[in-house]
Amino acid sequence: MNWVLGIMTAVLVFLIVRRFIKPKYLKDLHEEEFRQGYRKAQLIDVREQREFETGHILGARNIPLSQIRQRAAEIRPDKPVYLYCQSGSRSIRAAEFLKKKHGCEDLTHLKGGFRKWSGKIKK
Template sequence: MIEIQPTELAAIDGAVILDVREEYEFEQLHVPSARSIPISQFIERFDEVPADETLYVICAVGGRSAQVSQYLEQRGYDAVNVAGGTIAWAEAGLPTVSGAQE
């Protein structure tokens, strides 16, 4: 499984970031461009996952996103796990927002 550091991800313009934390976690704090698809709803919302782009999967610390990244890789998707998750992103001083997905 491929991993990327939050600071490396922040430097990629237009990166497709999938946040697999639960909705209440996402609303508290998330990466500005992230799309929320909670791990608990991932299978039923799988049709929302872009098939033709590199997907950067993030959660709180990297465990749930690693599971989803592996699942995506097994299905032929180009998936990258964000090491340290949203916590590492925030600790690196990178921008975050709160509230529901727009």
């Protein structure tokens, strides 16, 4: 019985760590660095539509993480992709999907997410 609890604990720790650790292929940029490159890239807000409507980075397209599988064709894998969400965890998960299942190579996300953004926004 103790070994079952040990395995369940190990799996839980693995899933938590995996959710918040940034993959090596994903560029993790602070706002200033992100701002320098996002206009030349596909800027994708992976928050839900209601979050997007309360305010988003000027020029961003809303493709929520919950719809990324169905709407991946809207993202060109041959162009740079800049992702952001509210805090950074959903954009990491979106990047994992886009890398593994859609073939995107040039992936960047906003460290700290939209809550750390101080630039222009559109409501």
